[in-house]
Amino acid sequence: MHLRTATPDDVPSLYALWDRAFDAPLMVPVYETDDGRLDRTHVALDPLDGRVVGSVYWTPRELGGPDGDTLRAGGVANVATAPEARGRGLVRALLARAVEQMERDGADVALLFTGTPDVYRSSGFETFDVPLLRGAPRPVDDPDTAVSDPADDALAASAPGPGTEGDAPVQVRTDRLPGVPWPAWSAAFGWEQLAGLHGAFDVVPGGPRPLATRRTAEHWERRIPLWYSGAEVFTARAADGEVVGYLALEPGPGVLKVRELGVDLTAERAGEVVDALARTTLHRARHHDSPVVEVRLPAHALTDRFVAATLDAPVADTDTTGMLRPVRAGSDAVDRLRDTAAAGVGFHWPGDYV
Template sequence: MPATPHVRELTTDDLDAAWDLGRLAFGNTSERAASTRIVVPGMTRWGAFDDAGRLVGKAVDLHHDQWWSGQAVSAADVAGVAVAPEARGRGVARALLTALLRGARERGAAVSALYPTVAAPYRACGWETAGVLRTVDLPTAVLPRHRPDPRFAVRAGTVADLPAVAALYERVTRHRNGLLTRRGELFDAPDPALPGDGLTLVEVGGELVAYASWQRGRGYGADSVLTVDEALAVTAEAARELVGVLASWASVAPTLRLCPLDGDAVSTCLPSESAREHERDLWMHRPVDVARAVGARGWPAHVRGFVDFSLADPLAEWNTGTWRLAVADGAAEMVRVAGDADLRLDVRGFALLYTGAASARSVAQAGLLHAAGVAPDALDLLGAGGPAQVLDYF
């Protein structure tokens, strides 16, 4: 191994080696997907090579956009990070992620999210834990059942309904923070297909107001599970109608499995006290370009203020320096200012504040913010708009 691995974008000639490395790292026994053999628009694959030209590490930059208070913010979401066993602990992942961040900034990305198998290496590179994608199990029999409301039409969806489903997803998610827009090349399927085994639609006067996509699973005994990939609604009444349809599966699928969206119309209809956690996937966040991350997102119109702080970002030197954050009239900007500031923030602390995962005082207690004799509360401006959440696993 060289002292510093050679990192570059992968070509089609490297994809077989990348597949083998991923299979080894993640224990993949499934059939190889066609997408792993070709260049995929909306995705940049990075590889680290030793002096002999052997691939010893890989990472993927997914060209996503994330919703932040009504604005789509360009993201470099990271997936498929793998390092050969004999190359681990030698700086391969750090070199890969450094190159990925630089390339992502050059193409215009502002923020980055990822799901870690272990958090420590990503913390060392500036990502910090910002939330959890929760999958919960509910006894189907405890879901509330109501007499069907004659105002609503409930029917099975078809491929022709997918644009309306995408539009409803956007209505629910665009005012939130962190959720994928599901726009762009990675989501432009040439031959769209229904997700899972079924799609249930709730309509009023021909307008879609709720939907659920689901997988039936196997059997109809005590261990049968109905997996709801997504259930969203734009009104409380539509959510109740949708939940009532899901409750009708109780006789053949005693367990309902889903990922709730905190505080939305559907989750507020569910008997959460009966939920049991089935799975939890930790996700992490960091800025790619702090000025872009602040300027591109939406901000609450009622929030106003400014704060000066110094930021340290060892992997992305373009973020390091002293900045002034100014928020007013639903917009914000970060501009460089001269000198040092009393508030000194680590990039991981920036991630916690930006995603609303912690307050400035909590970030200070975690050692990621140092205040030279001043209260740190002004940095809570960075988290205005509420906590971030994700629904997509990548």
């Protein structure tokens, strides 16, 4: 087998390999948001016909470190081997090339997510645990008052009159449902509003949240709409239309997953915002007839409040799909990252998967 980085001529057979290997319709669109992708895509070529029969791709990320610092990470994805080429150590060889390139690029750690962790252990990766909770949704008796995709003036018209804005209840608006083509971000639903809330929620005393990606404008503009395309997105709004919280829910067979929650932790009405988004979660669980709601969020008092409002008799579980390995950082730094994740403080959001 011939191993090298990918070229434009490899793209047709590379995509054909991924089509055979994965049931993941977002894989290619997400990959194509990375303008430097080919230079970081390592491929194995069949010596007879030049087809791509193995691949490993990685992309740089800035992550919160274990001590309030920032680490440079290489996010690994799109790992595939054609059935006829398996058993030859291609994944291990391609990962070794990728890690060497990460080291030259200044990466401290490598990060990936997988349902087959044993494939990666021989390449130095070890899993980390992320706590989550599952339970039946609590009963909800009040009517669903969420506003569905209103025009800008409709939102203003529904607001209370002058002098009542501070006492008016938070209103939840439906901004995105699965299957609806994602338009450009708008003034009424702009990424900057969500980014501010995400940044305010994604901190811990002393610095950024360990393991969390430091999202850039490009991530919000290009990648987040793709990850949210299969999710329901809701915003909590004050009477003047200001976005004061948001929620991403992913409906699936038998379970409604809470994928993202964003609230300004320091805001005076943060608890009220969380309560409003929890009620929306219960209404959507009833709409989808979901017997289970899964909450996978970082540890915080507001997360506890959200869980208490949504789950009846929650059961603790663990997500073990994440894996880390040191590159330029010492193994102690990776161990401390893994410890923060197990404690629910370190966290990597599904919207930041590579």
